[in-house]
Amino acid sequence: MDARGQSAKCGKVDIPRAGSIAPALLGWYDAHARALPWRAPPGANRADPYRVWLSEVMLQQTTVAAVIPYFERFTTRWSDVAALAAAPEEEVMAAWAGLGYYSRARRLVECARVVADLGAFPEDEAGLRALPGLGAYTAAAVAAIAFGQRAVVVDANVERVVARLFDIDEPLPAARAAIREAADAITPDARSGDFAQAMMDLGAGICSVRAPQCLICPLRSDCRGQARAEQLPVKPPKKAKAQRIGHAWWIERDGAVWLIRRPASGMLGGMRALPDDGWNARRDGSGNPPLDGGWQEAGRVAHVFTHVALDLAVMVSQGGDNPSGEGEWWPLARLDEAGLPTLYARAAAVAMARKG
DNA sequence: AAGTCGGGGCA
DNA sequence: TGCCCAGACTT
Numbered sequence: 381m382d383a384r385g386q387s388a389k390c391g392k393v394d395i396p397r398a399g400s401i402a403p404a405l406l407g408w409y410d411a412h413a414r415a416l417p418w419r420a421p422p423g424a425n426r427a428d429p430y431r432v433w434l435s436e437v438m439l440q441q442t443t444v445a446a447v448i449p450y451f452e453r454f455t456t457r458w459s460d461v462a463a464l465a466a467a468p469e470e471e472v473m474a475a476w477a478g479l480g481y482y483s484r485a486r487r488l489v490e491c492a493r494v495v496a497d498l499g500a501f502p503e504d505e506a507g508l509r510a511l512p513g514l515g516a517y518t519a520a521a522v523a524a525i526a527f528g529q530r531a532v533v534v535d536a537n538v539e540r541v542v543a544r545l546f547d548i549d550e551p552l553p554a555a556r557a558a559i560r561e562a563a564d565a566i567t568p569d570a571r572s573g574d575f576a577q578a579m580m581d582l583g584a585g586i587c588s589v590r591a592p593q594c595l596i597c598p599l600r601s602d603c604r605g606q607a608r609a610e611q612l613p614v615k616p617p618k619k620a621k622a623q624r625i626g627h628a629w630w631i632e633r634d635g636a637v638w639l640i641r642r643p644a645s646g647m648l649g650g651m652r653a654l655p656d657d658g659w660n661a662r663r664d665g666s667g668n669p670p671l672d673g674g675w676q677e678a679g680r681v682a683h684v685f686t687h688v689a690l691d692l693a694v695m696v697s698q699g700g701d702n703p704s705g706e707g708e709w710w711p712l713a714r715l716d717e718a719g720l721p722t723l724y725a726r727a728a729a730v731a732m733a734r735k736g
Numbered sequence: 737a738a739g740t741c742g743g744g745g746c747a
Numbered sequence: 748t749g750c751c752c753a754g755a756c757t758t
Contacts, residue, residue: 440752440753441752443751444752447753479742480741482741483740483756512755513756517754521753537752553737590750590751615750684743686743722743723742
């Protein structure tokens with residue numbers, strides 16, 4: 381922003397009255413902030429960095445409603461970063477099951493151990509950005525929300541609000557440079573953490589993707605894009621989703637089922653799973669069972685991932701040889717503790733239902 | 737710059 | 748059904 385703090389010109393985007401936006405938004409936030417388990421009250425200017433970091437990682441591409449129960453379980457079980465650093469990785473992975481994007485869980489443990497070695501979280505954006513699993517967004521968010529540092533926090537909410545505020549109609553992702561400049565121009569030096577959270581609350585509740593409520597928006601007098609708010613930001617066309625076919629094998633002996641652990645990288649990397657026929661993002665499964673013996677289809681699971689739609693046949697057998705290779709017999713009575721990702725939890729439910 | 741990586745909730 | 752979500756990381 382310029383010396384008067386009232387307007388700014390950023391590249392292609394002219395920003396009138398840049399200095400008036402933050403006060404209006406913060407005033408609204410003081411009255412309407414969502415109470416969330418990881419949040420300090422408005423004006424606190426600091427929050428527990430462990431809880432802020434954990435919530436921000438969980439919230440990557442994940443809705444607040446989905447995160448809350450996981451956040452509560454994690455913080456109850458591991459109350460600080462040292463406790464999480466001391467936890468076995470596979471226990472953390474299992475606790476993450478169902479939340480998705482499992483590489484986050486592995487990096488979460490990695491990061492916790494780095495921070496435990498350091499003794500504390502770095503308090504500046506650059507130091508945070510160097511930690512595993514913290515990209516530009518999360519480093520800025522933790523610096524601002526946990527440590528009260530001025531940082532320009534740009535997530536999907538901020539992108540949407542800023543694109544509408546300044547009527548930026550360049551398509552994403554090319555628009556990101558202009559959006560970031562504009563976000564920088566309206567970010568205040570004081571309370572930038574509250575400002576970021578206020579932008580997110582605004583984006584979640586009022587400046588929503590569909591049917592934004594411009595009539596009650598605290599920024600409506602400054603918003604140049606409200607006439608076509610629902611058309612902004614302009615998004616690129618999506619690629620068609622691949623359709624794949626696969627088989628999962630339910631091998632049961634004496635009240636236990638044979639579970640394997642998936643390779644660390646790739647789909648559902650590092651997670652416990654039923655043995656399957658190698659379906660992945662590039663090809664259908666082979667259909668070859670891991671051992672002989674009267675296989676029957678118990679049912680099918682249709683499961684949609686980010687870029688693949690999978691039709692998984694759940695196969696059960698009567699008897700047969702014991703499986704070879706790495707794996708473990710998991711007691712059926714404790715199957716809910718195995719940490720199966722949703723695809724295999726659904727497949728297990730199909731097998732159990734057929735069994736009766 | 738484009739591709740990979742989950743799952744649930746919503747219209 | 749399609750779209751979206753407090754993105755990070757690899758190629």
